[in-house]
Amino acid sequence: MNTVLPLFRRSLADGWRGLLGWTGGLLVALFLYLPLYPSFGGNGQLQEIVDMMPPELVQSLGYDQIGSGPGYVQATFYGLIGFVLATIAAVGWGTGAIANDEENGQLELTLAHGVTRGQLYAERTAAVLVKLAWLALVSVVVVMVLNEPSELGIEFGDLVATAVAYFGLVALSAAAAIAVGGLTGRRTWSLGAGAGIAVYGYAMNALGNQGEDVRWLHDWSPYSWAYADAPLENGWSELTWLLFAVSAVLLVLGWLVFRRRDVAV
């Protein structure tokens, strides 16, 4: 009998429908947005529209670079729709890993078996991260496929750097949800932490875009850590590691408490 990573495999097996759904969502978003670029963005038409918009709005949405292929993909997908979709998935999966399972009473039975708390926490976290990495990978493949036909002019290395930042950003929301689940076992808190950190990061970034005197807000925004250096144009950003560092700290914190506390209280 195969007993390698039983909880990890169970998580993936239980979640394949959801993963398929989110993959479909990303595909739809990518195939709707990116092919529009040559007819819409590449000829300067989109830039004209953006120029007519209030500059504050353009800054908030990160549309200032939308006239270039990488800027377009960043503004439409990685910075907006792809970010929203993957964040929702990340928060859902992160909440499901511990808190939701605990509140609906199923975690108790699993923990009554021959598994340790730490093992369960680690394997379920790994499953969530693998699923998020899959979504990032899907985006890389689709962008590469559409790169030529849609005249995006994106460098592969820059795309990988962006996808890693994208993964790090949504993984942070998942980590927050998992960690708070480990700390409290409460679904609403777990969900709130995951969604809250995403909204907070986006808001701080949008505010920080408004001018030089508020630019420092970027220092405190995970969204800015991922995207402020425009990795799709400039390649690897040195702030990306902060996303993983904060995620790791949160996960370790949740893990430490989860091993010690009462479950199913």
Added chain:
Amino acid sequence: MDTTTDAAVTTRGLVKRYGTNTALHGIDLDIPRGSVFGMIGPNGAGKTTTMRLLLDILRPSAGELRVLGETPRLGGAALRRRIGYLPGELHLATRVKGRELLAHYAEISGPVRPGAVDALADRLGVDLGRPVRSLSKGNKQKIGLIQAFMHEPELLVLDEPTSGLDPLVQQEFHAMLHEAKANGQTVFLSSHVLSEVQQTAHEIAILKQGRIVERSTVAALREDAVRHVRLVVAEADAAAARATLDALPGVSGVAPAGDGPGTVAFSATLDAHVDAFVKAVARLDVVDLTVEEPDLEEMVLAYYGTDLTADADDAEGTTRKGARR
């Protein structure tokens, strides 16, 4: 604790607090290996808390706890592989089929003999080919029982195991308990009513508001139980009968009751041994004697007391169970 090495479960002064609420006020339990032990008590008495402590789902606030010779905290996963656990509130909402779910639990519990799952499923009558979440409450309970029994654990911890089961399946379940005992397995089961444990458990503990208020055997409970008796004697013996009954210790509420011509009937309650009573009345000219079977349930309810509802919040269960869905 040398004397307890042959015990499956030993607790001394086991305390569990949730913040300011105390769910268990120092429980002392000894469950010998190979026995069937029943814990009964009203909702919120602390039954589920006790069981969760054994599985290391909860951690004790104070006191000693040993399960199969180890503390649950240190015994960890290896200890839990030797235990089969059925939670009191079984939630199985997964879309996967029963067989697949049980295969998963088999992976993370002790080794399961080939065919054991199917044999149990046949016995209990549950279709393992259906998605678990589409099963009725009783059938989910059967899945729960299978995962507890399938690896033939040394210790079975079953929290209200018969809830949702129809009477025929309950009988099958009782047979499974007898077999488990015959195999040398230890069974620790709980219920809020005595009738569910009295057929299988020899020893019982009655739990109320986090304290054990009575430890006994079903036989001893029966012996001590209050019985209603009805004695019919010949009219000539009436005075002697009255005097005999009044003089007997443990007999109360003696009252003449109507009967046919030539005889006199007395009804009374008996809360002492039947033996003394029968020997005393044997000297009379007894026309008829009825000793009703004792209602053990009534007796247990007396232990539960009447102040339960008022103090229920003091104990664990009411706030734990069902408070969060």
